[in-house]
Amino acid sequence: MIMKKICFITACLAIVFCGTAYATEKVKLTCGDVSRWRESADWSMVGDVFEHPKNENLLSVREGTETLVNGRTMKSPNLVSRDEFGDAKIHVEFIIPKNSNSGIYLQGRYEIQIYDSWTDANSKYPGIECGGIYQRWDESRTVKGYEGHSPLINATRPPGQWQSFDIIFKSPRFDKEGVKTANARVVKMRHNGILIHDDVELTGITRGSPYAKESEKGPILLQGDHGPVAFRNFWAAPIDLDRMGLTNPFFAMDTGTIDDAHKSAESQAQMLKELGYAGIGYWERDGSKGAAGLAEMLGELDKNGLKAFPEYFTIKLEEQNEKFMPLITESIGLLAGRGTYVWLAITSDSQRKSSPGGDEKAVAIIRQIADIAHEQGVGVALYPHVNFWLEKTDDAIRVAEKANRRNVGITFNLYHYLKTRNSADVNTAIQKAMPYLFAVTINGTTPAGSIETLDSGTFDVYAFLKELKNKGFKGQIGLQHYGITGDVHVNLKRSMEAWKRFSQRLAIEEAEALQ
Numbered sequence: 338m339i340m341k342k343i344c345f346i347t348a349c350l351a352i353v354f355c356g357t358a359y360a361t362e363k364v365k366l367t368c369g370d371v372s373r374w375r376e377s378a379d380w381s382m383v384g385d386v387f388e389h390p391k392n393e394n395l396l397s398v399r400e401g402t403e404t405l406v407n408g409r410t411m412k413s414p415n416l417v418s419r420d421e422f423g424d425a426k427i428h429v430e431f432i433i434p435k436n437s438n439s440g441i442y443l444q445g446r447y448e449i450q451i452y453d454s455w456t457d458a459n460s461k462y463p464g465i466e467c468g469g470i471y472q473r474w475d476e477s478r479t480v481k482g483y484e485g486h487s488p489l490i491n492a493t494r495p496p497g498q499w500q501s502f503d504i505i506f507k508s509p510r511f512d513k514e515g516v517k518t519a520n521a522r523v524v525k526m527r528h529n530g531i532l533i534h535d536d537v538e539l540t541g542i543t544r545g546s547p548y549a550k551e552s553e554k555g556p557i558l559l560q561g562d563h564g565p566v567a568f569r570n571f572w573a574a575p576i577d578l579d580r581m582g583l584t585n586p587f588f589a590m591d592t593g594t595i596d597d598a599h600k601s602a603e604s605q606a607q608m609l610k611e612l613g614y615a616g617i618g619y620w621e622r623d624g625s626k627g628a629a630g631l632a633e634m635l636g637e638l639d640k641n642g643l644k645a646f647p648e649y650f651t652i653k654l655e656e657q658n659e660k661f662m663p664l665i666t667e668s669i670g671l672l673a674g675r676g677t678y679v680w681l682a683i684t685s686d687s688q689r690k691s692s693p694g695g696d697e698k699a700v701a702i703i704r705q706i707a708d709i710a711h712e713q714g715v716g717v718a719l720y721p722h723v724n725f726w727l728e729k730t731d732d733a734i735r736v737a738e739k740a741n742r743r744n745v746g747i748t749f750n751l752y753h754y755l756k757t758r759n760s761a762d763v764n765t766a767i768q769k770a771m772p773y774l775f776a777v778t779i780n781g782t783t784p785a786g787s788i789e790t791l792d793s794g795t796f797d798v799y800a801f802l803k804e805l806k807n808k809g810f811k812g813q814i815g816l817q818h819y820g821i822t823g824d825v826h827v828n829l830k831r832s833m834e835a836w837k838r839f840s841q842r843l844a845i846e847e848a849e850a851l852q
Contacts, residue, residue, distance in 0.1 A: 363851070364420050366557065366571040369402045375417045379408030379561070386432055386567035388497030393435040396497075396565045406567040407439075413561035415547075417445065421554040423508040426574040426851045428501065435496040437564030440471065443506050444555030446542045447471075447521060451566060454493040467493040468502065468528040470537060474544035484540060486523075488533035499569070503527040505848045507578050509539075509551050517551065524578070525845055574851050582844030583802060585814045587836055588646040589829060590618040590778065593818020596825045602630070606637035608826055612833050616644035618680075618815050621664065628667040635671060645672060646813055647680040647718060647748075647776060654685040654698045654726065658705070666709055673713035678775055680748060681706065681719055685726035693735070695726050700739045707742040716744045718775040723756040723786075730754055730766055737773050746775035751801065752817055755786035760796060764804050771808055780817040781832075788820050791832035799839045806843065 364373075371377040384401015398406060407413035422444065431451055433439060439451040448471035450464060464472045464485025472485030494500050504526045510519035520541075526534035542548060548555070557573065559566075594605045594617060609617060616638055621630050631648060638645055648668050652661050669679060681703065688695035707717045719733040727733060733747035749770050758766065767774075781789035782796045791798060802814075816836075821828055 363572050363574045364422075366418060366420075366573065367403065367405045367569055371405065371416075373419050375419055375556075376414065377416055379413035380416050381406060381408075383567075386569075388434055393496065394437070394565075396432065396434050396567060398567075404567050404569040405571065407561040407565065412564070415561055416559040418556040418558070420573070421556050422506075422573055422575055423554045424576045424578045425504075425506050425508075426576055426848045427504040427506065427557070427572070429571040430499050430501045430569045432499050432567050433496060434565050437496070437566060439563055439566035440545070440560040441502070442543075442546055442558035442560070443504070443523075444508065444521070444552065445558040446546045446548050446551060446555055447506075447523075447539050448543045448545060448560070449502065449504065449523075449526070451560075452493075453496050454491055455495045458491060460487055463487040464543075466491065467500075468526065468533045470523060470534065470539065471543040471545070473541055482544065486534065486537050488528060489535070490531060490533060492528040492531040492533055494529060500529055501527075503530075503849075505578075505845060508553055511553055521551070525849065576848055576851070578841075578844050578848070581847050582840035582842075583806070583814075583836065585777075585811060586615040586644065586646075587814050587816065587833075588616045588618055588644070589614045589816045590649075590818065591620055593816065593821060593828060594825055599825055602634040602637040606634070606641045606643060608829070610641040610643055612826075612829050613837075614643070614816075614829070614833065616646050618646040618649065620649040621668070624661075624664050628664060628671055631668050631671055635675075645675045645677050646815060647678045648672065649680040649682070649720070651682045651684060651725075652702060654683065654695050654702075655687060658702070662705070665706055669706075669710050669713050669715050672715050676714070678716035678718040678746075679706070679710060680776075681717060681727075682722045682725055683719075683727040688726050690724065690726060690728045691732050692726070696736055696739055699727070699736055703736065703740045703745060704742060707740065707745050711742070711744050716746065716775055717742070718746050718748045720748050721750055721753050721757075723753045728753075729757050730770055734770060734773055746773045748776045748778065749774060750778045750817070751798070752778070752780055752782055752786055752788055755782060755784060755796070760784035763801060767801075767804055767808055767810075771810065774810060774812065776813045776815060777805060777810065778815040778817045781835075788817055790818070790821065790828050791816065791835035798835075799842065802839055803843055803846075 371380055382402045383398040383404050383406050385399040386396050386404050389395035389397045435456055436453050440448040442448045450469040450471050452467040454467040460466055464470050466487055468488040470486035472482040474481055505524040507522040507524050509517055509521040512518050521539040523534045523537045599605050619634055685695050710717055721730050721733045737745050737747050781791045781794035783794050784796050816832055
């Protein structure tokens with residue numbers, strides 16, 4: 338804002354940590370016996386499996402309990418897990434001999450094909466290949482098989498060698514009435530470490546599944562009647578991709594929500610709800626009207642199920658308190674109980690930028706505001722602003738420390754930081770700010786500082802957001818659009834789409850990191 342004013346049982350359970358914000362239980366599906374599988378007739382646990390020395394179409398075994406193998410004749414009924422999964426990260430190692438094939442059905446409904454694509458590298462139809470997502474089937478169609486998905490690359494190894502799949506699966510979504518709102522997806526899949534599927538949408542159940550309907554959760558099913566197959570180091574980590582990635586409340590600052598079509602509080606609130614923002618950061622442009630504008634905006638936010646985020650104020654060190662305190666006090670009263678802050682940007686006519694000479698006066702003002710805010714459950718976040726007295730993040734930290742109030746912290750403004758400091762130091766600055774950090778504002782930008790939509794600019798905003806999460810920041814993140822021209826709806830939509838892409842990318846990276 339630029340302002341001129343103002344594994345499943347105790348013996349087999351592992352906890353997998355993903356960054357600093359997500360943890361899940363890893364369910365081991367090959368762990369000593371077959372107790373985690375239903376109807377496990379003819380399947381057994383052995384020590385090791387390898388290609389038969391005299392018959393390339395068979396497997397040989399050694400005694401032990403680490404590897405799951407189908408029957409003595411190397412053909413068995415399908416095996417179904419007792420555990421059911423929604424979103425999941427799945428790792429499995431498997432081995433088949435020459436000309437054999439099998440399959441892993443995610444949720445018992447979507448088959449990942451296991452096939453000897455080394456011996457037979459020709460694709461008879463999409464999805465038959467090793468690692469392929471098997472085709473769907475409809476007897477009423479002229480071509481009955483459809484929507485099979487071939488791997489991006491044939492990454493298979495020769496028969497008789499162990500191979501691996503790593504799968505990030507997103508389950509279908511349903512509303513409260515059970516109506517499907519989003520299809521299942523193979524978000525990422527690697528075969529022997531090589532990416533073979535990247536965000537593949539699954540419109541329905543693939544051929545061979547015993548289920549007729551999709552579900553939010555389901556078991557893992559192993560195909561056992563198509564030839565010899567064995568599995569080891571097989572685990573599934575339940576995850577929730579909607580709770581991973583960027584989980585911070587993401588709001589829009591009202592410096593980017595107003596144009597000729599969106600002047601009223603009502604139109605702005607409705608637009609933000611439509612686009613998926615959590616709420617708005619408000620600036621009372623005409624202080625002579627008191628807090629009437631804020632009251633109106635709060636009413637519209639409440640109607641639309643949105644939240645109030647910080648209200649912005651600029652104060653000058655040389656001004657009498659009577660000039661700014663009535664509006665701030667009234668606004669704090671309206672914000673009471675909403676779990677938010679007031680933003681304080683501080684200017685001066687007599688003190689040079691960043692000069693500690695203004696600290697004593699600033700601290701006295703901040704304490705007065707903070708004490709009023711504390712009684713209403715409201716915080717105070719100092720707002721560094723280029724060319725203001727309180728210009729840099731370091732200034733805000735210094736003054737917040739001197740203010741010494743629990744409800745006083747700072748805002749890290751990406752644009753204002755880049756305008757005043759070297760972009761190479763941003764990670765160090767985040768670390769230093771963390772003990773005081775109440776809110777962050779972002780925008781598309783260059784390393785030297787500019788304000789653009791979130792999908793623009795040459796600065797790596799994704800890396801910045803990832804660092805924030807790695808440092809443990811869970812607070813509010815505001816979108817800065819000050820000075821961006823054009824249709825605000827279009828601008829906000831572009832930035833929200835970029836935010837969602839960033840979040841999805843981070844969620845996938847977190848899931849891939851599960852070991």
